[in-house]
Amino acid sequence: MSCQSKDIKMANDATRVDTAGVDKAGFDPQRRSFLGAAAAAAGITLAPGVMLYGITKSSPAKARAPGAAASSDVRWGMLIDLGSCDSGCDDCVTACATENGLGGHGRPATDAQWIRKVELKDQHTGNSKSLPVMCMHCEEPPCVDVCPTGASFKRADGIVLVDKHICIGCRYCMIACPYKARSFVHEVLEDQKPHAPRGKGTVESCTLCVHRIDSDQQPACVEACTDTGGGAMLFGDLNNPESEISKRVATYASQQIRDDLGLNPGIRYRNL
Amino acid sequence: MKRVIYSEISGNSSQFYMLVALLGAFVLSALGAAYYMEHHGHFVTGMNNQIVWGMPHVFAIFLIVAASGALNVASIGTVFGKTIYKPLGRLSGLLAIALLVGGLIVLVLDLGRPDRLIVAMTNYNFKSIFAWNIFLYVGFIGIVAAYLWLQMERRLNHFVKTAGLVAFLWRLILTTGTGSIFGFIVAREAWDSAIMAPLFIMMSFSFGLAIYILVLLAACRGSGRDIGDVVIQKMGRLLGVFVGAVLYFTTVQHLASLYATGHAGVERFILVDGGIYTLLFWVGQVFIGGLLPLVLIFRPQKTTGQSSNRSVIMASIAVILGGFAQVYVIVIGGQAYPLNLFPGMEVSSSFADGAITNYAPSLPEIGLGLGGIALAGLIVLFGIKLLRMLPTTLSNAAIDPHHNVGAASRGDS
Numbered sequence: 001m002s003c004q005s006k007d008i009k010m011a012n013d014a015t016r017v018d019t020a021g022v023d024k025a026g027f028d029p030q031r032r033s034f035l036g037a038a039a040a041a042a043g044i045t046l047a048p049g050v051m052l053y054g055i056t057k058s059s060p061a062k063a064r065a066p067g068a069a070a071s072s073d074v075r076w077g078m079l080i081d082l083g084s085c086d087s088g089c090d091d092c093v094t095a096c097a098t099e100n101g102l103g104g105h106g107r108p109a110t111d112a113q114w115i116r117k118v119e120l121k122d123q124h125t126g127n128s129k130s131l132p133v134m135c136m137h138c139e140e141p142p143c144v145d146v147c148p149t150g151a152s153f154k155r156a157d158g159i160v161l162v163d164k165h166i167c168i169g170c171r172y173c174m175i176a177c178p179y180k181a182r183s184f185v186h187e188v189l190e191d192q193k194p195h196a197p198r199g200k201g202t203v204e205s206c207t208l209c210v211h212r213i214d215s216d217q218q219p220a221c222v223e224a225c226t227d228t229g230g231g232a233m234l235f236g237d238l239n240n241p242e243s244e245i246s247k248r249v250a251t252y253a254s255q256q257i258r259d260d261l262g263l264n265p266g267i268r269y270r271n272l
Numbered sequence: 273m274k275r276v277i278y279s280e281i282s283g284n285s286s287q288f289y290m291l292v293a294l295l296g297a298f299v300l301s302a303l304g305a306a307y308y309m310e311h312h313g314h315f316v317t318g319m320n321n322q323i324v325w326g327m328p329h330v331f332a333i334f335l336i337v338a339a340s341g342a343l344n345v346a347s348i349g350t351v352f353g354k355t356i357y358k359p360l361g362r363l364s365g366l367l368a369i370a371l372l373v374g375g376l377i378v379l380v381l382d383l384g385r386p387d388r389l390i391v392a393m394t395n396y397n398f399k400s401i402f403a404w405n406i407f408l409y410v411g412f413i414g415i416v417a418a419y420l421w422l423q424m425e426r427r428l429n430h431f432v433k434t435a436g437l438v439a440f441l442w443r444l445i446l447t448t449g450t451g452s453i454f455g456f457i458v459a460r461e462a463w464d465s466a467i468m469a470p471l472f473i474m475m476s477f478s479f480g481l482a483i484y485i486l487v488l489l490a491a492c493r494g495s496g497r498d499i500g501d502v503v504i505q506k507m508g509r510l511l512g513v514f515v516g517a518v519l520y521f522t523t524v525q526h527l528a529s530l531y532a533t534g535h536a537g538v539e540r541f542i543l544v545d546g547g548i549y550t551l552l553f554w555v556g557q558v559f560i561g562g563l564l565p566l567v568l569i570f571r572p573q574k575t576t577g578q579s580s581n582r583s584v585i586m587a588s589i590a591v592i593l594g595g596f597a598q599v600y601v602i603v604i605g606g607q608a609y610p611l612n613l614f615p616g617m618e619v620s621s622s623f624a625d626g627a628i629t630n631y632a633p634s635l636p637e638i639g640l641g642l643g644g645i646a647l648a649g650l651i652v653l654f655g656i657k658l659l660r661m662l663p664t665t666l667s668n669a670a671i672d673p674h675h676n677v678g679a680a681s682r683g684d685s
Contacts, residue, residue: 109320113623121618133613133621142459148402149395166391169384171324172402178459180611180623183321184384187313200313201384257613261458 064157064214074157075139076208077238077266078222079245079254080131084232087130090117092233095224096134099209101193112183112198114206115221131272132221132233135160135181135206136257136265143173143182143205152203158238158266159208167202174203178258179265181205238266276359277664278424281495283657288494292653295646302643305636306381314384318634322624323607327633328382331641334479334599335375335648336409336450337472340443341480343368343416345507346423347443350436356506356671359663360488361436365420366655367487367648368443368480369413374648376409378641401452408446415439424660447473454602461538462606467528471521475595478514481507482591485584487652491662500668501581508584512569515591519562522598534615541609541628542601549605552597561594604631 064070096102096115104111115134121127137160143152144160151167154160162173174182182205189198195211198204209219217223218235225233236245248254254268281288309317319326345364349357380386396403419435422428451472454463485507492499526543529535542549565587573580608629613619619626656662663670 105315107315108622109322109624110315111321113321116621116623116625118613118619118621118625120614123616123618133625142457144397146400146402146456147397148400148406149391150397151395166388166395167385168388168392170402171384172400172453174321174324175607176457176459178611179613180322180625184314184324186315186320199385201310203384258459 070155070157070159072156072158073239075238075266076137076158076213077236077245077268078208078219079234079248079268079270081232081234082129082131082269082271084230085130085132086230087117087119087128089130089229091224091229092132092221093117095220096206099193099212099220100196100207101191101198103191105187107186110184110186112185112204114181114183114204129272131269133179133181133257134221134267135208136179136263136267137206137208138266139264141263142176142178146172146176148172155210159210159213160205161207161210162202162204164197164199164202164204167199169201169203171203177205178261178263276670278359278362278660278662279664280658280660281491281656281662283653288653288657292650295649295653298639298646299643299650302378302381302640302646305639305643306386308636309382309640310386316634317637318632319637320629320631322610322629323604323631325603325607326382326631327637328378328640330596330600330603331644332375332379332382333450333603334596335371335378335644337447337476337599338479338483338595339368339371339375339476340412340447340450341476341478342371342484343439343443344477344480345484346419347436347440348510350423350432351440356503359666359671360484360503361423362420362659362661363488363491363652363656364484365416365423365439366659366661367484367652368416369420370648370651370655371480371483372409372412373651374644374646377647378644381640382637401449401456405446405449405453408442408449412439412442412446415442443476444473447476454606459611460606461529461535461612462542462602462609465525465528467521467525471518471525474514474517474521475598478511478518478591479595481511481514482588482595485511485588486592488666489581489585491652491656492666495656495662497662498665498667498670500666500671502668502672503666504581504584508569508580508587511584511587511591512566515562515565515569515587518598519558519566522557522562534612537612538609542605546605546608546628549601549608553601553605556597557594557601559594560590561598565590565594607631 064074093113093115097104100114102112102114115132118131118133120129120131137154137158139158141152141154141160144154146152148170149166149168151163151165152160152173153163169184171184174180174184182203184203185198185200188200192198196207209217209221212219218226222233222235225231234245234248236243238246238249240246241250248270249268252270254270255272256263256265256268257272259265317326343364345357346361346368348354349359349361380389383389385391392406396406398404415435416439419432419439422432422435448469451469454460455465455468457463485504489499489504491497526539530539540546542553544550546553568583568587568590571583573583608631610619610624610626610628613625
């Protein structure tokens with residue numbers, strides 16, 4: 001057996017052990033960290049496409065390997081705790097605009113907004129709340145259903161995106177989105193960010209900072225909320241039972257906006 | 273019934289050329305408006321991120337809905353065997369194609385990227401009702417063109433009934449598709465209803481026939497052909513039935529919506545306190561587009577001939593104006609009312625959450641829409657000038673074998 005195939009076998013063993021029974025009684029932590037390290041080393045030599053998610057404890061939701069296709073083994077999502085989201089704070093909104101080059105033209109009705117802060121007040125009790133709303137990255141996205149050309153699409157890992165090359169700007173997705181998450185580019189754009197290409201006459205929305213996710217970073221809004229905001233946003237892989245987000249949604253009650261529509265959004269809220 | 277003779281209009285008069293020039297000017301200004309909107313971006317229009325479909329969509333949907341209805345006149349003749357309608361079939365097919373092309377051109381020129389039309393023709397998502405509609409529209413033009421040709425080629429006349437049936441079924445599916453563009457949208461409370469499809473079908477019957485009556489009268493009078501009151505009165509009474517059916521479906525639409533407590537807000541907006549939308553609903557759609565034509569058509573009349581024809585003409589104009597108001601209320605009013613993301617909550621944000629959105633159509637949008645109507649007019653004008661679309665006479669005596677000569681001479685002009 002060649003050296004490389006030995007590595008692959010070890011990596012496969014490691015993956016199987018790790019995903020099959022991480023917290024089983026009698027599991028040797030030293031053996032696990034050895035196997036994790038071995039798997040990480042093996043990963044470098046693996047062919048593209050082999051998923052390494054969940055192998056190491058320190059990063060339970062790693063990015064896909066360069067050149068590898070997104071996998072449905074992963075479902076990226078977010079948990080937003082309204083208990084930690086202040087009404088006056090819009091750090092997530094600012095971070096999104098900076099990250100994605102959403103400068104705006106000083107025309108609120110037509111400028112793009114990928115994420116917005118919504119203020120709620122209960123009509124009967126007067127109780128008020130504040131929360132960020134963006135593309136919900138639905139499992140069953142209506143925008144994808146109605147798009148005539150297939151420009152609106154859902155990546156295998158649950159991120160809903162617009163292919164700017166085949167969007168004809170019909171705006172039917174904006175009509176169909178129950179969350180009003182999409183914006184139409186109403187005028188000429190300048191100073192675009194290379195990682196977030198946009199186009200006049202096409203529709204766009206939150207990409208969940210797909211470029212950051214693919215390079216193993218958190219979305220800009222989540223990072224800003226953690227660094228300078230209330231720490232209300234948690235990002236991670238909803239399919240990985242070991243991820244922090246999965247543990248939290250399993251432990252605490254969380255809600256989805258308009259869950260009556262049965263779209264299963266990837267963005268969930270606590271204390272809504 | 274005598275053999276019907278069709279002929280081209282001469283189209284050499286100064287009025288003809290003036291009409292062509294006028295319609296041409298509207299088409300050119302529509303192209304200019306489209307270029308202006310595409311060059312600067314849609315921020316120069318009244319549309320925004322809340323009202324994403326504006327005035328061009330109102331024109332386009334009105335024309336597309338009317339197009340399928342304009343074909344009904346031909347269907348009544350060939351599919352349902354009403355001989356009096358048979359001489360009217362060719363113009364019906366031509367008008368249907370013209371209105372559809374006019375509507376589609378407005379729709380395409382209002383796209384964010386009209387230059388990508390080829391993308392829409394080569395990339396399909398078959399789960400999208402929009403994608404189905406591309407096939408339904410293109411198919412409609414092809415089927416109606418074939419139907420027209422079979423009507424005009426006397427050697428192939430025996431295929432007309434089959435072609436007419438296919439065209440009739442196709443147009444029903446087409447309007448179902450157009451209505452379902454709205455009816456399938458679960459997120460919009462004003463639209464989310466299966467009744468949108470039959471409502472749109474009835475609207476098409478009504479709008480299409482109203483336009484047909486006016487076009488037929490204008491074409492006959494402009495080319496100096498006889499047209500008796502028998503055919504006009506018959507179409508007028510049919511129009512009255514269609515108008516009543518539209519009112520009926522509209523009533524059911526709102527009653528069903530009112531019954532669902534969750535829809536009380538949007539119903540209150542359209543029916544009671546929606547400002548321009550409430551005004552357009554009651555005055556435009558219900559009174560001008562519904563009650564007025566019913567009174568004009570069905571009120572007891574002692575006179576026949578010209579004065580009763582005038583009632584049908586007035587009713588047709590009222591149906592078109594009211595129909596336009598109806599499409600405006602559905603398309604714009606349905607978007608102006610905010611999406612309900614958080615039931616039971618007062619909502620505010622920087623993105624107009626919870627707020628009624630104002631929409632004021634801009635000049636380029638109206639110009640683009642009028643250009644679609646003008647293009648449809650040009651297609652009809654060139655169609656009747658180049659092809660044998662119009663019967664040489666539609667006088668009472670020619671069209672109705674049982675008509676007595678005395679009445680014919682009184683009714684004709």
